[in-house]
Amino acid sequence: MSGAQNGNGSAENSASGSQSHRGASGGKDGKGRAGSGNGGNGGAAKPPPLGRRKTATALSPSLAANAHAIRMQFHHSGDLRLRLLSSGALPGIQLAALYLQGIVDEEAIRKNVLEPLQAAEAAAPGSLKGKGRLKDRIEQLRLNVISTGLTEPVRTLEGALDALLLGCCLLLVEGSDEAVAAEAAGGETRQVGEPTAQTVIRGPQHAFTESARTNIGLIRRIIRSERLTVESRRIGRETCTEVSLLYMNGIVDAEIVKEARRRLDDIDIDSVLDSGYIEEFIQDSSFTPFPTVLNTERPDQAAAGLLEGHFAVVVDGSPYVLLGPVTFFRFFQSPEDHYQRFDIASFLRLIRIAAFFISMHLPALYIAITTFHQEMLPSNLLIGLSAQREGVPFPALVEAFLMELTFEVLREAGVRMPRAIGPAISIVGALVLGTAAVQAGLVSAAMVIIVAFTAISNFVVPQINIAIAARLIRFLLMVSAGILGFVGIISVDLFVIIHLAGLYSFGVPYLKPVAPYVKGEWKDTFVRAPRWSLVRRPVIAQKGGRRRQPGGKPKRQNS
Amino acid sequence: MSRGIIRRWALLLAAALLFLPLAGCWDRKELNELGIIAATGIDVTEEGKWKISYQLVIPSAISSQNGFTSTTESPVNVFSTEGESVRGAVSRATQEMSRSLYFGHNQVVVIGERAARKGIGGLLDVYLRNGNSRETVMVFVTEGEARPILEQLLPMERISGNALTRLIALEKESGGNFRPQTVYSMLLQLLGPLHASAAPGIAINGSGEGVRSVDANKSTSTPSKVRLQKLALFRDDHMIGWIRTHESRGLLWLRSEVSGTTISFPCREGGPKVNSARITGLKTKMKPARSGDGWLLQADVEADATLFEYTCGGNLHDPAAVAGIERMLGQQVRSDIEDGLQASQRLKADVAGIGEAVRRKYPHTWKGIAAEWNSRFYPEMKAEIGVHVGLIKTGRSNRSYEQASEDSRERK
Known part of the structure; x- marks a missing residue:
């Protein structure tokens, strides 16, 4: 019951309070670099702040009490699934797997969590035997048996709730006040399709989808460089939406990134349903008909923007990625300008x-x-x-x-x-x-x-x-x-x-290359000069990082 | 939201609202409130009042919504008002017109001879003073009354006022006898040192009545036509007389204002003018000089010619034959220039701008003679005109037809 009170109370609390460590929320953040599949990285990733829970209630050693508390928090929601099981690795100890149906990949849970646990005895009897403390044995389970991309121990009720909400499978163990969160985010998403609003005749025909994971991947697949940096955070007290700031390290002006980061961090809203929510908070001026943030549904345009020294904001659930800073004339440039002849x-x-x-x-x-x-x-x-x-x-x-x-x-x-x-x-x-x-x-x-x-x-x-x-x-x-x-x-x-x-x-x-006048930037403002002559990136890029290519006309071309 | 900010916005709003009564709403005129005038006629009545005639365009008769133009409705309507002054007469128009007269697209003003002789100072002042009438309107003078010219319909043209401007523009380009005279350039000349100007004459030629009804367009020929003829000379603000068309051409040559004209010339002096050539690129250098008590004009005329028509004997392979043609052409040009000069001297109006050349060359002397230039010095001025016409193209045949036929007979 105390957990329920905590939850209710926290909804009214301001988010500015200290962020207690909730390990489970790292489940989503870490996936960008979770390719190794190694479970040992749980503590390394800094969890994105959820920003809505102020309190931390420790889990109880009783499985039933924990399960009850979680259920109470969810008010017995129908999509909260609980499956009791036992594992050969922990003989005689009851386990429970909890997850929210619809946001997890149930197939993955079955294959990576449930089946390995049930088969654990046969698979590695030696490692799990012995009289180790229960905590160590759970740690062993987490590292060696559960084979999802990312696992993490959870010690608080709030952490457990967050883990569930972010699409983890939560494993409760009888007698332990530590649960294990195994990343299993999934559910139905739209396939990558063709752009519908910003079409081109010649050029890539990919469009962003509603899944931030896919969207970042689409950009990463264009810019295969370690300089492409992704900073994720969660915004929205209720929706807890993942918002990622992308930029090219060394190309983008550090001051601009710092400003963008500051503006993103300042956002404190109830919900983020589309990147439009974020745009209204980070734009410079609200009372103007002119947009100061560009949005695109095209990964190639986002990539081009990143390479020109813009930053991108990818919002989970929105197929429109924001680009900033933008100037007036940037809005008249179609990605196709760079694909067609000059x-x-x-x-x-x-x-x-x-x-x-x-x-x-x-x-x-x-x-x-x-x-x-x-x-x-x-x-x-x-x-x-x-x-x-x-x-x-x-x-x-x-x-x-x-x-x-x-x-x-x-x-x-x-x-x-x-x-x-x-x-x-x-x-x-x-x-x-x-x-x-x-x-x-x-x-x-x-x-x-x-x-x-x-x-x-x-x-x-x-x-x-x-x-x-x-x-x-x-x-x-x-x-x-x-x-x-x-x-x-x-x-x-x-x-x-x-x-x-x-x-x-x-x-x-806003009128940058024109007023103030910037020499050399008119090559790509009203007209588009041939590609080989666009040696320098736009002036918004970092000083010293503006040279794109050695430049000069290709040798074979004459006249 | 502090009170100060609200106050500031309220002030800004009030200031913006103040613009509304200040604004030019009274200048607002919807297109269907306008009576578009295409041409104006100026006459003087028997009692000495100004009579202004307007050629009012009827848009619906000219441009129809469905793409075809009505042929039963007259495209223009002509009416007149009278008054003691020019604008006074115009203002009377409100008594009979449901729409406000709009002179912005008036392109032609036709002045009746009597009005022109009475003096056009008042008319010119109207154009100078008012913004709604353009100084670029073209001036024509007509013998008799101006109103019949406005009433006359031109074949193929819906709005005869606009057609007149095209008529004179084409005449300048190809005919070379007249050039468009606008109110502005007329003002420049009349207020310049010479106080003399000219305007092309326009008249209705033909046997029958004027063409005033669209029904006339149903027949293949019209009984009468509008035609450019003669040049009206003005001194100070009134007309002093007419000179003939070829004299007008001579004066234009003197001023190097001809872009092209076709002239006829004889095979030998005194013969019939059976050949023709087109004169282009004419350039005149005027050199005034003192000669005793009076003045002497030395003019050098250079021009190119293209042979159009040639019926004399000889072969144009022969440079001597070409030189002969050039000499004949030169004589024609010279005689036109001399005729024009003499005619303007007779009327004591230096419309060719010779005084201007004198003023530039002898600025100090000019001050003494300026007042009497038109009346005394100009009419007595002698002229030496040297013309050189270069034949630059003889066309695609060298011999004339007569010559070729003679040659073929000899060969037999």
Whole structure:
């Protein structure tokens, strides 16, 4: 009963309290380097702090009492499984294996824990015989019999709970106040698939999944270097989510890593369901439409970022990996820019930047020109537009708002709609945003084209979260263009530029290679220079670690 | 959230809201509130009032939503207002027009002869003073009234006002008899040291009535056409007279403002002008000099020519024949220049800008003669014009057809 009280009390307690040593939580942390399968590394790994339990209750020597306490903590949850067994290695002593169904690999438990224990007598009778103390004999069991990747002794009730929650199989022994946690994390996960949101034509077609273990592995498989460092921690009082900070030692600026680490450590929240939770805590500025952290579902893009001196944050349960620090122009770079030839890559990059500004400004420009600056149009175009507007009941600003909002609604509906009704939305959308609206006399044909082109332009940018900035600022621009014409557009633009100039991402100015101007970095900003000429990494990388390759044109190439 | 921060944000919001009444909302004009004017006509009535005519574009008649243009509706509407002053007349338009007149796309102003002779100072002032009318509008002068020109429909063109600008631009490029004159350049010349300018004349030629109805487009020929002809000369702010088309061309040559023109020339002096060539790259160097009491203009004209049509005898393999053609071309150019010069001297308006050359060369003397240049010195000025035309292309045959036919007969 005391255990239950502890658990309840701790939920209200602040996490800032001292972290008591809970060995079992090391079960997951250690797996990155658990390739050896040697059980002896249990104490070496520093366990990631769970950060929610303040107390430590020792386990009792009674198996029944321990099992009861654990069950009470779980309020007799149905997925907590307990299997009583006995082992030849410990004759006459009852054992119990506990695990949470669904987050463990039951097959692995059977093969690596249960079967070896039951067969232990026959396998190694000599080593387990004798009158050693029970504790030593359990230690022997842990080291020699249980064959999962990682095992660890557990001495507290809280440790036992954590071990169970992280997917370990907990072995209780009658008469011992020490349990053994054997790592057996498993359960159903999604297979590595193709990217769905950030697609490329040429290049790797892997995408991150929800499993952090897989995701880190995907990155590791690209960067086979010991300089790739993974720092894991657990964030979330209830979800206890594994959050890993990845960086390339020697390439990344140590100050940036220190800052990222500090920001991650400062996070104290209830739950982490997606990397978006983490992003909102570690970004530099919340009140801006511009993202200061990049997210990617592509291992190759994450690897490229790491190699350019960014750090990555992998959050368990999210197929989107965060990259930081990022600058404004980083959002216009598609991983494909580096896979395609440099000429088309440069052209496409310019198109993207242009499309971004078009998607931000086009409706505002249309409003401003047609209601304030008609003299800017060629005469024939003016007459054409004027003819279209005959009979349109609304001012251009209202017309534009009507159409833009219609499109936003359609777009949102398209995302939320069950897939089965999907085709309906395109039919309705074509009607609402098409000639039907024109023929009904609600809007002019030119406005339909403007809205459609704006919408298309918005999807050109490879990073959807910077496109959102354009989407939001567009409405601001439209209003100010409707009130002040070009003067309004320019004033909003000035505000945006001033705002951008004041943004930082982990201490790096947001407009970096442009303002402040960085010599040499323009090779990979608006255009992409040939690969062999990109000798140095971006300036965010560590000083002295920026040289990528010896450089120079390949000898065979002439002219 | 301290009170100070709230206060600051509230102040910022208030400041932003203050922008709204400050803003240019009153400049806001939806496209369907505009009456787009394509051309303006300026006349003076019998009572001496200004009569301004407008060519109002009817967009729906020109560009239809469904991709075809209506042929039954007139693309433009012409109406006039009268007033004591130019803008006074324009402001009367609100009494009969449901839309506000929009001059931003007005490209042509046609001035009736009577209005031009009365003086266009008021009109020019309107263009200088107001931001909503462009100084780049093209000026035409017409004998008689300006309004019929605006009413005239041009074949193939929906908006005749725009068509007039294309007409004169093409004339400058290929015809070489006139050049576009904008209000701006006219102002430059009239307010410059010479106080003289010119504007191309425009008239309705043809037998019948003016083409005022779209029904006229149903027949293959129109009874009348708009045509560029003659040049109106202005001194100070009023028109002083007309000179003829080829005289206008001569003056343009003197100013090196011709990009290409086709001229006819005879085989020998005094003969019929049966050959033609295109003059390009014409360049004139004007050297004014004192000659006794008066002035002498020495002008050197250099030009290239391409032979278009040649019916004389001789073979163009022979350099002497080529030199003969060049001489004939030179004579034609010289006579046009001389005619133009004499005509402008007769009207006492130095529109060729010779005074400008005098002013540059003799700045001190110019101060003394500037006031009397147009009235006294310019009309009495002598001119020595040397022309050299180089024939750079003779085309793909050397002999004329006549020569070739004669040669073939001899061979028999």
